[in-house]
Amino acid sequence: MTGAMMQEKNQRQLEVNEFHNLAGFLSDPPVDQKELFGSLIWIICNSCINTFWNTAKINRQGAGSIEATIQKTKIIVTKAVVREVLRLGDQSHHPTSYDQTRVLAALQRMSYEGGYPTMLKKLFPPYWRLLVHFFLQCIAENKVGFDQLNKTQTSAIVALVNGWDFNFSAFIFDNMKKMLEYPKKKIFMLYPRFI
Structure with missing residues:
Protein backbone atom coordinates (compact mmCIF):
# COMPACT_ATOMS: atom_id res chain seq x y z
CA MET A 1 0.00 0.00 0.00
CA ASP A 90 -5.93 36.93 27.93
CA GLN A 91 -2.16 36.55 28.06
CA SER A 92 0.05 33.52 27.51
CA HIS A 93 1.17 33.55 31.17
CA HIS A 94 -2.39 33.42 32.55
CA PRO A 95 -3.38 30.09 34.17
CA THR A 96 -5.87 27.56 32.83
CA SER A 97 -6.81 26.22 36.25
CA TYR A 98 -6.99 27.27 39.88
CA ASP A 99 -6.51 25.32 43.09
CA GLN A 100 -9.50 23.56 44.62
CA THR A 101 -9.73 25.80 47.71
CA ARG A 102 -9.97 28.98 45.67
CA VAL A 103 -12.52 27.46 43.27
CA LEU A 104 -14.67 26.12 46.12
CA ALA A 105 -14.74 29.54 47.81
CA ALA A 106 -15.78 31.16 44.53
CA LEU A 107 -18.51 28.55 43.96
CA GLN A 108 -19.89 29.17 47.45
CA ARG A 109 -20.08 32.92 46.74
CA MET A 110 -22.03 32.04 43.59
CA SER A 111 -24.55 30.06 45.75
CA TYR A 112 -23.62 26.78 44.11
CA GLU A 113 -25.36 23.92 45.93
CA GLY A 114 -23.29 20.94 44.79
CA GLY A 115 -19.94 19.31 45.27
CA TYR A 116 -16.64 19.74 43.50
CA PRO A 117 -14.72 18.67 41.32
CA THR A 118 -17.76 17.48 39.36
CA MET A 119 -19.90 20.56 38.89
CA LEU A 120 -23.50 20.44 37.65
CA LYS A 121 -25.20 23.36 35.91
CA LYS A 122 -28.58 22.60 37.48
CA LEU A 123 -27.21 23.25 40.99
CA PHE A 124 -26.61 26.96 40.30
CA PRO A 125 -29.17 29.71 40.84
CA PRO A 126 -30.93 30.62 37.55
CA TYR A 127 -28.82 33.69 36.76
CA TRP A 128 -25.52 31.76 37.03
CA ARG A 129 -27.07 28.72 35.35
CA LEU A 130 -27.69 30.82 32.23
CA LEU A 131 -24.03 31.90 32.08
CA VAL A 132 -22.88 28.29 32.54
CA HIS A 133 -25.30 27.18 29.82
CA PHE A 134 -23.92 29.69 27.29
CA PHE A 135 -20.35 28.83 28.25
CA LEU A 136 -20.96 25.12 27.64
CA GLN A 137 -22.70 25.77 24.33
CA CYS A 138 -20.17 28.26 22.95
CA ILE A 139 -16.75 27.54 24.41
CA ALA A 140 -16.67 24.10 26.01
CA GLU A 141 -15.62 21.03 24.05
CA ASN A 142 -18.52 18.88 25.26
CA LYS A 143 -20.14 16.67 22.64
CA VAL A 144 -22.89 15.69 25.05
CA GLY A 145 -23.48 16.24 28.73
CA PHE A 146 -24.25 19.93 28.68
CA ASP A 147 -25.03 19.85 32.41
CA GLN A 148 -21.63 18.79 33.76
CA LEU A 149 -18.37 20.76 33.88
CA ASN A 150 -14.87 19.39 34.39
CA LYS A 151 -12.19 21.06 36.57
CA THR A 152 -10.79 23.27 33.81
CA GLN A 153 -14.25 24.40 32.70
CA THR A 154 -15.13 25.17 36.33
CA SER A 155 -11.95 27.22 36.70
CA ALA A 156 -12.88 29.12 33.54
CA ILE A 157 -16.38 29.91 34.83
CA VAL A 158 -15.22 31.15 38.25
CA ALA A 159 -12.43 33.17 36.60
CA LEU A 160 -14.98 34.76 34.27
CA VAL A 161 -17.37 35.60 37.11
CA ASN A 162 -14.68 36.95 39.44
CA GLY A 163 -12.59 38.77 36.84
CA TRP A 164 -9.56 36.54 37.44
CA ASP A 165 -6.90 36.10 34.80
CA PHE A 166 -7.58 33.00 32.71
CA ASN A 167 -5.92 31.78 29.52
CA PHE A 168 -9.04 31.21 27.39
CA SER A 169 -6.92 31.00 24.22
CA ALA A 170 -4.94 28.06 25.62
Missing part, protein backbone atom coordinates in the same frame (compact mmCIF):
# COMPACT_ATOMS: atom_id res chain seq x y z
CA THR A 2 1.38 3.41 -0.88
CA GLY A 3 1.75 6.18 1.71
CA ALA A 4 -1.10 8.17 0.18
CA MET A 5 -3.42 5.15 0.29
CA MET A 6 -2.53 4.47 3.95
CA GLN A 7 -3.15 8.10 4.83
CA GLU A 8 -6.53 8.04 3.08
CA LYS A 9 -7.48 4.80 4.83
CA ASN A 10 -6.51 6.12 8.26
CA GLN A 11 -8.16 9.51 7.77
CA ARG A 12 -10.98 10.10 10.21
CA GLN A 13 -14.42 11.11 9.08
CA LEU A 14 -16.29 13.77 10.98
CA GLU A 15 -19.26 12.95 13.13
CA VAL A 16 -21.49 15.83 12.15
CA ASN A 17 -23.65 17.11 14.95
CA GLU A 18 -26.00 19.61 13.30
CA PHE A 19 -27.02 21.24 16.59
CA HIS A 20 -23.45 21.97 17.73
CA ASN A 21 -21.91 22.77 14.37
CA LEU A 22 -24.02 25.57 12.98
CA ALA A 23 -21.98 28.34 11.42
CA GLY A 24 -23.03 31.86 12.37
CA PHE A 25 -23.88 34.54 9.83
CA LEU A 26 -23.89 38.30 10.37
CA SER A 27 -27.12 38.83 8.45
CA ASP A 28 -29.41 37.14 5.96
CA PRO A 29 -28.57 37.39 2.25
CA PRO A 30 -30.75 39.73 0.12
CA VAL A 31 -34.32 38.45 -0.08
CA ASP A 32 -34.27 38.04 -3.88
CA GLN A 33 -31.08 35.93 -3.63
CA LYS A 34 -31.68 34.22 -0.30
CA GLU A 35 -32.06 30.74 -1.74
CA LEU A 36 -28.88 30.92 -3.82
CA PHE A 37 -26.62 32.59 -1.24
CA GLY A 38 -28.05 30.80 1.80
CA SER A 39 -27.20 27.37 0.43
CA LEU A 40 -23.89 28.59 -1.00
CA ILE A 41 -22.76 30.01 2.36
CA TRP A 42 -23.81 26.79 4.09
CA ILE A 43 -21.91 24.61 1.60
CA ILE A 44 -18.71 26.70 1.68
CA CYS A 45 -18.60 27.03 5.48
CA ASN A 46 -19.29 23.36 6.15
CA SER A 47 -16.95 22.22 3.39
CA CYS A 48 -14.05 24.26 4.81
CA ILE A 49 -14.74 23.15 8.38
CA ASN A 50 -15.00 19.48 7.33
CA THR A 51 -11.78 19.76 5.31
CA PHE A 52 -9.97 21.46 8.19
CA TRP A 53 -10.79 18.72 10.72
CA ASN A 54 -10.33 15.84 8.26
CA THR A 55 -6.81 17.01 7.33
CA ALA A 56 -5.76 18.40 10.74
CA LYS A 57 -2.67 17.00 12.43
CA ILE A 58 -0.82 18.03 15.56
CA ASN A 59 2.72 19.35 15.08
CA ARG A 60 4.51 18.95 18.41
CA GLN A 61 7.62 20.91 17.46
CA GLY A 62 8.19 24.23 19.18
CA ALA A 63 5.14 25.60 20.98
CA GLY A 64 2.91 23.11 19.14
CA SER A 65 0.36 23.76 16.45
CA ILE A 66 -2.48 22.22 14.50
CA GLU A 67 -1.82 22.05 10.78
CA ALA A 68 -4.42 21.40 8.10
CA THR A 69 -4.88 21.96 4.39
CA ILE A 70 -7.93 23.67 2.92
CA GLN A 71 -8.15 24.12 -0.85
CA LYS A 72 -4.39 23.48 -1.20
CA THR A 73 -3.65 26.18 1.41
CA LYS A 74 -1.80 25.18 4.57
CA ILE A 75 -3.56 26.43 7.70
CA ILE A 76 -1.59 26.61 10.96
CA VAL A 77 -3.41 27.21 14.24
CA THR A 78 -1.51 27.97 17.46
CA LYS A 79 -2.46 29.40 20.84
CA ALA A 80 -1.13 32.75 19.63
CA VAL A 81 -3.35 32.60 16.52
CA VAL A 82 -6.41 31.82 18.64
CA ARG A 83 -5.49 34.74 20.95
CA GLU A 84 -4.99 37.10 18.01
CA VAL A 85 -8.17 36.13 16.16
CA LEU A 86 -10.58 35.93 19.09
CA ARG A 87 -9.19 38.88 21.10
CA LEU A 88 -10.25 37.42 24.43
CA GLY A 89 -7.98 39.74 26.41
CA PHE A 171 -8.19 26.49 26.89
CA ILE A 172 -9.71 26.63 23.38
CA PHE A 173 -6.52 25.50 21.61
CA ASP A 174 -5.99 22.58 24.02
CA ASN A 175 -9.57 21.44 23.42
CA MET A 176 -8.93 21.52 19.67
CA LYS A 177 -5.82 19.37 20.16
CA LYS A 178 -7.77 16.86 22.28
CA MET A 179 -10.02 16.27 19.28
CA LEU A 180 -7.00 15.01 17.34
CA GLU A 181 -5.16 13.14 20.10
CA TYR A 182 -7.67 10.31 20.43
CA PRO A 183 -7.75 8.68 16.97
CA LYS A 184 -10.14 5.90 18.01
CA LYS A 185 -12.84 8.41 18.96
CA LYS A 186 -14.92 10.12 16.34
CA ILE A 187 -14.27 13.82 16.17
CA PHE A 188 -16.80 16.52 15.59
CA MET A 189 -16.49 20.04 14.28
CA LEU A 190 -15.37 22.00 17.31
CA TYR A 191 -15.55 25.81 17.18
CA PRO A 192 -16.94 26.15 13.63
CA ARG A 193 -17.67 29.86 14.07
CA PHE A 194 -14.03 30.95 14.01
CA ILE A 195 -12.07 28.14 12.35
Whole structure:
Protein backbone atom coordinates (compact mmCIF):
# COMPACT_ATOMS: atom_id res chain seq x y z
CA MET A 1 0.00 0.00 0.00
CA THR A 2 1.38 3.41 -0.88
CA GLY A 3 1.75 6.18 1.71
CA ALA A 4 -1.10 8.17 0.18
CA MET A 5 -3.42 5.15 0.29
CA MET A 6 -2.53 4.47 3.95
CA GLN A 7 -3.15 8.10 4.83
CA GLU A 8 -6.53 8.04 3.08
CA LYS A 9 -7.48 4.80 4.83
CA ASN A 10 -6.51 6.12 8.26
CA GLN A 11 -8.16 9.51 7.77
CA ARG A 12 -10.98 10.10 10.21
CA GLN A 13 -14.42 11.11 9.08
CA LEU A 14 -16.29 13.77 10.98
CA GLU A 15 -19.26 12.95 13.13
CA VAL A 16 -21.49 15.83 12.15
CA ASN A 17 -23.65 17.11 14.95
CA GLU A 18 -26.00 19.61 13.30
CA PHE A 19 -27.02 21.24 16.59
CA HIS A 20 -23.45 21.97 17.73
CA ASN A 21 -21.91 22.77 14.37
CA LEU A 22 -24.02 25.57 12.98
CA ALA A 23 -21.98 28.34 11.42
CA GLY A 24 -23.03 31.86 12.37
CA PHE A 25 -23.88 34.54 9.83
CA LEU A 26 -23.89 38.30 10.37
CA SER A 27 -27.12 38.83 8.45
CA ASP A 28 -29.41 37.14 5.96
CA PRO A 29 -28.57 37.39 2.25
CA PRO A 30 -30.75 39.73 0.12
CA VAL A 31 -34.32 38.45 -0.08
CA ASP A 32 -34.27 38.04 -3.88
CA GLN A 33 -31.08 35.93 -3.63
CA LYS A 34 -31.68 34.22 -0.30
CA GLU A 35 -32.06 30.74 -1.74
CA LEU A 36 -28.88 30.92 -3.82
CA PHE A 37 -26.62 32.59 -1.24
CA GLY A 38 -28.05 30.80 1.80
CA SER A 39 -27.20 27.37 0.43
CA LEU A 40 -23.89 28.59 -1.00
CA ILE A 41 -22.76 30.01 2.36
CA TRP A 42 -23.81 26.79 4.09
CA ILE A 43 -21.91 24.61 1.60
CA ILE A 44 -18.71 26.70 1.68
CA CYS A 45 -18.60 27.03 5.48
CA ASN A 46 -19.29 23.36 6.15
CA SER A 47 -16.95 22.22 3.39
CA CYS A 48 -14.05 24.26 4.81
CA ILE A 49 -14.74 23.15 8.38
CA ASN A 50 -15.00 19.48 7.33
CA THR A 51 -11.78 19.76 5.31
CA PHE A 52 -9.97 21.46 8.19
CA TRP A 53 -10.79 18.72 10.72
CA ASN A 54 -10.33 15.84 8.26
CA THR A 55 -6.81 17.01 7.33
CA ALA A 56 -5.76 18.40 10.74
CA LYS A 57 -2.67 17.00 12.43
CA ILE A 58 -0.82 18.03 15.56
CA ASN A 59 2.72 19.35 15.08
CA ARG A 60 4.51 18.95 18.41
CA GLN A 61 7.62 20.91 17.46
CA GLY A 62 8.19 24.23 19.18
CA ALA A 63 5.14 25.60 20.98
CA GLY A 64 2.91 23.11 19.14
CA SER A 65 0.36 23.76 16.45
CA ILE A 66 -2.48 22.22 14.50
CA GLU A 67 -1.82 22.05 10.78
CA ALA A 68 -4.42 21.40 8.10
CA THR A 69 -4.88 21.96 4.39
CA ILE A 70 -7.93 23.67 2.92
CA GLN A 71 -8.15 24.12 -0.85
CA LYS A 72 -4.39 23.48 -1.20
CA THR A 73 -3.65 26.18 1.41
CA LYS A 74 -1.80 25.18 4.57
CA ILE A 75 -3.56 26.43 7.70
CA ILE A 76 -1.59 26.61 10.96
CA VAL A 77 -3.41 27.21 14.24
CA THR A 78 -1.51 27.97 17.46
CA LYS A 79 -2.46 29.40 20.84
CA ALA A 80 -1.13 32.75 19.63
CA VAL A 81 -3.35 32.60 16.52
CA VAL A 82 -6.41 31.82 18.64
CA ARG A 83 -5.49 34.74 20.95
CA GLU A 84 -4.99 37.10 18.01
CA VAL A 85 -8.17 36.13 16.16
CA LEU A 86 -10.58 35.93 19.09
CA ARG A 87 -9.19 38.88 21.10
CA LEU A 88 -10.25 37.42 24.43
CA GLY A 89 -7.98 39.74 26.41
CA ASP A 90 -5.93 36.93 27.93
CA GLN A 91 -2.16 36.55 28.06
CA SER A 92 0.05 33.52 27.51
CA HIS A 93 1.17 33.55 31.17
CA HIS A 94 -2.39 33.42 32.55
CA PRO A 95 -3.38 30.09 34.17
CA THR A 96 -5.87 27.56 32.83
CA SER A 97 -6.81 26.22 36.25
CA TYR A 98 -6.99 27.27 39.88
CA ASP A 99 -6.51 25.32 43.09
CA GLN A 100 -9.50 23.56 44.62
CA THR A 101 -9.73 25.80 47.71
CA ARG A 102 -9.97 28.98 45.67
CA VAL A 103 -12.52 27.46 43.27
CA LEU A 104 -14.67 26.12 46.12
CA ALA A 105 -14.74 29.54 47.81
CA ALA A 106 -15.78 31.16 44.53
CA LEU A 107 -18.51 28.55 43.96
CA GLN A 108 -19.89 29.17 47.45
CA ARG A 109 -20.08 32.92 46.74
CA MET A 110 -22.03 32.04 43.59
CA SER A 111 -24.55 30.06 45.75
CA TYR A 112 -23.62 26.78 44.11
CA GLU A 113 -25.36 23.92 45.93
CA GLY A 114 -23.29 20.94 44.79
CA GLY A 115 -19.94 19.31 45.27
CA TYR A 116 -16.64 19.74 43.50
CA PRO A 117 -14.72 18.67 41.32
CA THR A 118 -17.76 17.48 39.36
CA MET A 119 -19.90 20.56 38.89
CA LEU A 120 -23.50 20.44 37.65
CA LYS A 121 -25.20 23.36 35.91
CA LYS A 122 -28.58 22.60 37.48
CA LEU A 123 -27.21 23.25 40.99
CA PHE A 124 -26.61 26.96 40.30
CA PRO A 125 -29.17 29.71 40.84
CA PRO A 126 -30.93 30.62 37.55
CA TYR A 127 -28.82 33.69 36.76
CA TRP A 128 -25.52 31.76 37.03
CA ARG A 129 -27.07 28.72 35.35
CA LEU A 130 -27.69 30.82 32.23
CA LEU A 131 -24.03 31.90 32.08
CA VAL A 132 -22.88 28.29 32.54
CA HIS A 133 -25.30 27.18 29.82
CA PHE A 134 -23.92 29.69 27.29
CA PHE A 135 -20.35 28.83 28.25
CA LEU A 136 -20.96 25.12 27.64
CA GLN A 137 -22.70 25.77 24.33
CA CYS A 138 -20.17 28.26 22.95
CA ILE A 139 -16.75 27.54 24.41
CA ALA A 140 -16.67 24.10 26.01
CA GLU A 141 -15.62 21.03 24.05
CA ASN A 142 -18.52 18.88 25.26
CA LYS A 143 -20.14 16.67 22.64
CA VAL A 144 -22.89 15.69 25.05
CA GLY A 145 -23.48 16.24 28.73
CA PHE A 146 -24.25 19.93 28.68
CA ASP A 147 -25.03 19.85 32.41
CA GLN A 148 -21.63 18.79 33.76
CA LEU A 149 -18.37 20.76 33.88
CA ASN A 150 -14.87 19.39 34.39
CA LYS A 151 -12.19 21.06 36.57
CA THR A 152 -10.79 23.27 33.81
CA GLN A 153 -14.25 24.40 32.70
CA THR A 154 -15.13 25.17 36.33
CA SER A 155 -11.95 27.22 36.70
CA ALA A 156 -12.88 29.12 33.54
CA ILE A 157 -16.38 29.91 34.83
CA VAL A 158 -15.22 31.15 38.25
CA ALA A 159 -12.43 33.17 36.60
CA LEU A 160 -14.98 34.76 34.27
CA VAL A 161 -17.37 35.60 37.11
CA ASN A 162 -14.68 36.95 39.44
CA GLY A 163 -12.59 38.77 36.84
CA TRP A 164 -9.56 36.54 37.44
CA ASP A 165 -6.90 36.10 34.80
CA PHE A 166 -7.58 33.00 32.71
CA ASN A 167 -5.92 31.78 29.52
CA PHE A 168 -9.04 31.21 27.39
CA SER A 169 -6.92 31.00 24.22
CA ALA A 170 -4.94 28.06 25.62
CA PHE A 171 -8.19 26.49 26.89
CA ILE A 172 -9.71 26.63 23.38
CA PHE A 173 -6.52 25.50 21.61
CA ASP A 174 -5.99 22.58 24.02
CA ASN A 175 -9.57 21.44 23.42
CA MET A 176 -8.93 21.52 19.67
CA LYS A 177 -5.82 19.37 20.16
CA LYS A 178 -7.77 16.86 22.28
CA MET A 179 -10.02 16.27 19.28
CA LEU A 180 -7.00 15.01 17.34
CA GLU A 181 -5.16 13.14 20.10
CA TYR A 182 -7.67 10.31 20.43
CA PRO A 183 -7.75 8.68 16.97
CA LYS A 184 -10.14 5.90 18.01
CA LYS A 185 -12.84 8.41 18.96
CA LYS A 186 -14.92 10.12 16.34
CA ILE A 187 -14.27 13.82 16.17
CA PHE A 188 -16.80 16.52 15.59
CA MET A 189 -16.49 20.04 14.28
CA LEU A 190 -15.37 22.00 17.31
CA TYR A 191 -15.55 25.81 17.18
CA PRO A 192 -16.94 26.15 13.63
CA ARG A 193 -17.67 29.86 14.07
CA PHE A 194 -14.03 30.95 14.01
CA ILE A 195 -12.07 28.14 12.35
